[in-house]
Structure formats: structure tokens, C-alpha cells
Amino acid sequence: MKKTISLLFLSLISGAITLVGYKYFFESSTLQNQQEGVQSTSTVPQLPTHTNTSIxxxxxxxxxxxxxxxxxxxxxxxxxxxxxxxxxxxxxxxxxxxxxxxxxxxxxxxxxxxxxxxxxxxxxxxxxxxxxxxxxxxxxxxxxxxxxxxxxxxxxxxxxxxxxxxxxxxxxxxxxxxxxxxxxxxxxxxxxxxxxxxxxxxxxxxxxxxxxxxxxxxxxxxxxxxxxxxxxxxxxxxxxxxxxxxxxxxxxxxxxxxxxxxxxxxxxxxxxxNVQQAVLGVSGFELNNLIAKDLDLSLTQGFYIQEVVATSGAKQSGLQKGDIIQRINDKPIKTFVDLKTILNTKRPNDKVNVTYNRDGIENTIEVSLMKVENTTISYNGFEFESLSIEEQNKFKLNYGLKIKTVKNPKYAPYKEELEGGILLAINGKKVQTTNQAQRIFEELGNKQKIKLEVISASGEVLRIIV
Known part of the structure; x- marks a missing residue:
């Protein structure tokens, strides 16, 4: 019995000594390290935290x-x-x-x-x-x-x-x-x-x-x-x-x-x-990894120029096929939408700074934007397109649109006569451009009758009601 009490007393004494030692050596050391800014030697990483949330x-x-x-x-x-x-x-x-x-x-x-x-x-x-x-x-x-x-x-x-x-x-x-x-x-x-x-x-x-x-x-x-x-x-x-x-x-x-x-x-x-739309005067496509590999290019982002319009400010400024547009007005161009986002806020004759890559060398030039013209428009089964210079000289006209196709079944019997002809006027108004014709058609709508004055493919002047 005495032996058991002795062992119990000894255990209590040992536990008390251990507790005092832990309090004195470990907790005081940790507190001192925190106060002095000493980093912990623990292998657990200390992740950065933020006390405020963004909202x-x-x-x-x-x-x-x-x-x-x-x-x-x-x-x-x-x-x-x-x-x-x-x-x-x-x-x-x-x-x-x-x-x-x-x-x-x-x-x-x-x-x-x-x-x-x-x-x-x-x-x-x-x-x-x-x-x-x-x-x-x-x-x-x-x-x-x-x-x-x-x-x-x-x-x-x-x-x-x-x-x-x-x-x-x-x-x-x-x-x-x-x-x-x-x-x-x-x-x-x-x-x-x-x-x-x-x-x-x-x-x-x-x-x-x-x-x-x-x-x-x-x-x-x-x-x-x-x-x-x-x-x-x-x-x-x-x-x-x-x-x-x-x-x-x-x-x-x-x-x-x-x-x-x-x-x-x-x-x-x-x-x-009306809305003034401007374009650079180039056509092409956005780059990605596969296209860059096929073209043997080091760049995988940007707009690759495949063609430059001869009468455009881009041509006059020196842009050419193979150039890769990287930035416009210091804004990165990674996709075609990036390009259109900038151009949608511009007007014809506005100037933009175009940064492009040619053979691995970056250059920046100023480009004057040109007015966009629809080459073809459609209305009620008729498709019209701009006259070429040769066609204007042939018909001795400085206005009008070419009738490209006639899909309206009502005018199927006259299809051969109308296709290839020239639209001269809409409701008495001379037609100069596709954009002008588009605006007239939109104002009149599809439910109103419209008088078209045309020259047929055989050269006969016709007036038809659509």
C-alpha cells in the first residue's frame, strides 16, 4: 500500500515539473519570437491572409x-x-x-x-x-x-x-x-x-x-x-x-x-x-497556336493581315500582307473582336496608332481609317451590289447598283431580264451607294410598295413595283 502511494506521489511530482517546464521554455519562447518577429522554424507554411473582404x-x-x-x-x-x-x-x-x-x-x-x-x-x-x-x-x-x-x-x-x-x-x-x-x-x-x-x-x-x-x-x-x-x-x-x-x-x-x-x-x-462605320482596310484572321505553326510563326496571338485594300489608309501607311497587328492605340489585339471593339468607337478619317510585327521586328505607324461600304445588300428577294469602275464606264453611269440575283418568285418570269441590270432609283431617289439604298429600304420597310427604276440586262428602262 505504501509502495502504491509512493508511486502515485512520484507521478504527480513528475507531471507538475513537466507542466512548469513546458510553460516556461516553450510558451515563453513562442511569445518572445512573436514579439521580436522571429519566424517559426515549423515546417508548416504560413499562408498570407487578408482581414478585409472585397465587398x-x-x-x-x-x-x-x-x-x-x-x-x-x-x-x-x-x-x-x-x-x-x-x-x-x-x-x-x-x-x-x-x-x-x-x-x-x-x-x-x-x-x-x-x-x-x-x-x-x-x-x-x-x-x-x-x-x-x-x-x-x-x-x-x-x-x-x-x-x-x-x-x-x-x-x-x-x-x-x-x-x-x-x-x-x-x-x-x-x-x-x-x-x-x-x-x-x-x-x-x-x-x-x-x-x-x-x-x-x-x-x-x-x-x-x-x-x-x-x-x-x-x-x-x-x-x-x-x-x-x-x-x-x-x-x-x-x-x-x-x-x-x-x-x-x-x-x-x-x-x-x-x-x-x-x-x-x-x-x-x-x-x-446614321452610324458612321470605320475600318482599317485590311482583311485577315486572328492567330492561334495551330495557325502559327502552319505559317511557321513565332507569335501565337495577334491579327494576321492577309490582304490590304489598295485605296485604304493602311496601304498608304505601309501595312502589307504577313504583318501581324499586336496593338492599336496601345491596346492589345489578341482576337478579331479586340480589333472590332476599338474600331466600333471610331469614325472614317480618324487616325489610330497601329503596332505590328514584321519578320520579328515591331513597328508603330499612324493609319487613317476608311469608311466601310457594304458590297452587297438584299431586299425582298432582290440582291444588289456596287458597280465596278468597268461597269460604270460601260453603262456611262456615275450612280446605280447592279442587280446581282432575283429570288423573289413573283418576278421569276423576268429573272433573266433583271439579273445583270442596273438599279437606278428607289421611289424616284437616285441610288449612289449600297449604304444609301439600305437606309431607304429600312425606312420604308417590307410592307410598303416600292417603285424601282432599273435598266434591264438588254438595256431597256423598266419601272417595277415591289
Missing amino acids: AGIDFTEAAENTVHAVVHVKNLSYVQTRSNPIMEFFYGYKGQTQAQVGTGSGVIITEDGYIVTNNHVIDNASELEVTLNDNQTYKAKLIGTDKQMDIALLKIDTDKKLPYIIFGDSDNLKLGEWVIAVGNPFNLTSTVTAGIVSAKARNLSKTGIQSFIQTDAVINPGNSGGALVNTRGELIGINTMISSNTGSYVGYAFAVPSNITKKIIEDLLEYG
Whole structure:
């Protein structure tokens, strides 16, 4: 018994000594090392940490409050003719009727006197346009102009009072991961605010490679089209235009037209009545690893020039086949969309600094941009193209378009006579360029009768109604 008590006492004494030693030697040493900044000798890595989260210091309230007052509800009233039923018409005299359809979307006030920007698809085919402000006041709106390619439209309402509006920000300065706010009227819910980040820039959603969208994960649904995408300072950096979804509702991807492109379109519509498009005057393709290997190139990014237009500023500045465009105005060019994003904000005769690589050597030159002209246009089964210099000399004309093909079945009997002929005038207006003809056709629409004055392939002057 005494032996057991002795062993128990000895164990208690040993434990106490061990505890005191640990406290004195280890904990005091660790504390001293921390105070003196001595790094631990432990093999466990010390990972850097940040005490603040990125969203903690961000306040969306002021930007949201200012934006909702400048975002409007746009209503598109159009009329459609219902199909007639021959049986109902025969027995009961019933004929097709005209029915009204109402489409809705959003818009953004950009000036205090009532200019509003929205999407082209929001107002497309409208017979009447109506705008409701955030204070529930409603106005009739007038269409100033559109750019179908970039899905932008400009409206105007007349009011005696000064309206709240949003100032433009610089969409080129957007950074991936930057917080943005989307404001619109989804599902007829007025002034809905959602937040997200910039997921991508210069996103291409077009087979032609022309579009250049901002991608965001801010929630956007039907009705948000034409609404505002703003940064945390409340500056307009995009016009919400579409979602990518199999269901028609938001699933995580939303897109907006950058503000710099939108601003340029609006300025063109106000100053020129149409959008001024500029091009470098080169054609080619973007590089990747496989193409670079086939062409035996060391560069795998950039725009490879395959052809230079003879009359372009690019040709005059010395660009040639085989040059690889690396930057324009010091902005990197990795894809064709990067190139178009810059050119979409420029006008004919603007000058840009082009940095290109030729045989491994970089050079920078100034290039004057040229006006883009459509070489062919189509209307109601007719396809027209610009006249060549030889054709102008042959027909002794300094205006007109060549009738390339006729696919309208109504004019099939006259196909041989019309194809190869010359379109001289539309409703009495002489046709100078394909762009001019395109604008006339767009203004008149497909439902109106149009008188075309043409010279047939045999040289006979004809007047036909389309």
C-alpha cells in the first residue's frame, strides 16, 4: 500500500515539473519570437491572409438610388394582321382582324431634355412608343435612330421639366471582377436593382465576329433589355441587351453593349442621322497556336493581315500582307473582336496608332481609317451590289447598283431580264451607294410598295413595283 502511494506521489511530482517546464521554455519562447518577429522554424507554411473582404467596403446604395430615377419603362405597341380562314370567310363573312401587341423593355435617360437609349429589339416594328418614368409619368416617345447591328436605339420624349439622367463612364477602364449594378424592369417589375461582377470583356456572341459585349453575372431577365449597367460610382458603363439561357430566364450569364460604343452610336445618330462605320482596310484572321505553326510563326496571338485594300489608309501607311497587328492605340489585339471593339468607337478619317510585327521586328505607324461600304445588300428577294469602275464606264453611269440575283418568285418570269441590270432609283431617289439604298429600304420597310427604276440586262428602262 505504501509502495502504491509512493508511486502515485512520484507521478504527480513528475507531471507538475513537466507542466512548469513546458510553460516556461516553450510558451515563453513562442511569445518572445512573436514579439521580436522571429519566424517559426515549423515546417508548416504560413499562408498570407487578408482581414478585409472585397465587398465589405463597397456601398451600392448611392449608385442604385441615382440610377433607378434615370431608368424608364419602354412600351412598344404594334399591330399585326391575323390570318383569315377561307371557310369562315365563305360561310360567315369572317375576315382576319388587326390585333394590337404590346412589348416591354427598359431605357436609360442620358440627357436632362429627354433623350433615352434602349435596345433596338425593344422598339423594333413599333407603331407607337410609350415611356413611363420612375415617378409613373407617361410620355409618347419619338424614334430618333437605330443601329441594328449593335442593338442600340435612341428615343426622345418632350417635357418641360429637367429629367434625372446618367452620365457615361469609360467602359474601356472596366476590370474583370469589378462590381457592377444592373437596373431595369424585368417582368414589368419597376426599378429592379441587381448586382454582380464583370465576368468577361469583348465577348463575341455573333457568327460575324462583330459584337463586343460586357459579360456580367448580375441578374438580368426579360424586360431588363435596354436598362442600365453602372459601376459603383453610378456611371453608365453598358446597356443591358440579352441573356444566354435555354429557358428564356436568367441562368448566370448576361450581356451589355459597352458604354463607349453606345455613346459613339448616339453621337453619330444625332450628328449624321446614321452610324458612321470605320475600318482599317485590311482583311485577315486572328492567330492561334495551330495557325502559327502552319505559317511557321513565332507569335501565337495577334491579327494576321492577309490582304490590304489598295485605296485604304493602311496601304498608304505601309501595312502589307504577313504583318501581324499586336496593338492599336496601345491596346492589345489578341482576337478579331479586340480589333472590332476599338474600331466600333471610331469614325472614317480618324487616325489610330497601329503596332505590328514584321519578320520579328515591331513597328508603330499612324493609319487613317476608311469608311466601310457594304458590297452587297438584299431586299425582298432582290440582291444588289456596287458597280465596278468597268461597269460604270460601260453603262456611262456615275450612280446605280447592279442587280446581282432575283429570288423573289413573283418576278421569276423576268429573272433573266433583271439579273445583270442596273438599279437606278428607289421611289424616284437616285441610288449612289449600297449604304444609301439600305437606309431607304429600312425606312420604308417590307410592307410598303416600292417603285424601282432599273435598266434591264438588254438595256431597256423598266419601272417595277415591289
